[in-house]
Amino acid sequence: xxxxxxxxxxxxxxxxxxxxxxxxxxxxxxxxxxxxxxxxxxxxxxxxxxxxxxxxxxxxxxxxxxxxxxxxxxxxxxxxxxxxxxxxxxxxxxxxxxxxxxxxxxxxxxxxxxxxxxxxxxxxxxxxxxxxxxx
Numbered sequence: 001x002x003x004x005x006x007x008x009x010x011x012x013x014x015x016x017x018x019x020x021x022x023x024x025x026x027x028x029x030x031x032x033x034x035x036x037x038x039x040x041x042x043x044x045x046x047x048x049x050x051x052x053x054x055x056x057x058x059x060x061x062x063x064x065x066x067x068x069x070x071x072x073x074x075x076x077x078x079x080x081x082x083x084x085x086x087x088x089x090x091x092x093x094x095x096x097x098x099x100x101x102x103x104x105x106x107x108x109x110x111x112x113x114x115x116x117x118x119x120x121x122x123x124x125x126x127x128x129x130x131x132x133x134x135x
Contacts, residue, residue: 087114 089108
């Protein structure tokens with residue numbers, strides 16, 4: 001027996017074992033594929049679940065902020081009360097003279113009432129004075 005023949009014989013035996021094990025190899029590959037698929041699916045599910053929970057958390061935080069902000073806003077009755085005091089010409093409590101409420105109160109007092117829109121008697125007098133100064 002020559003060295004090549006002995007080597008060929010070993011190769012033929014190895015090839016025969018591989019051929020005999022094709023079904024076993026196919027089964028091992030299928031099992032490995034299924035295990036890998038399940039592991040990937042589970043990991044993807046966990047990642048997707050984490051993303052969904054984070055998105056829901058952000059949305060709930062936004063909604064909670066809106067609800068809290070709504071609780072801090074004035075009610076319609078509170079706005080009406082503020083408008084009534086401003087229309088009556090009442091300045092702010094410290095009577096600073098510089099805030100919008102004090103400025104409006106001064107205008108109401110100076111003009112004898114709140115501006116309701118449209119032409120007013122004092123506008124005509126102011127326009128006439130402006131024309132005299134221009135002439």
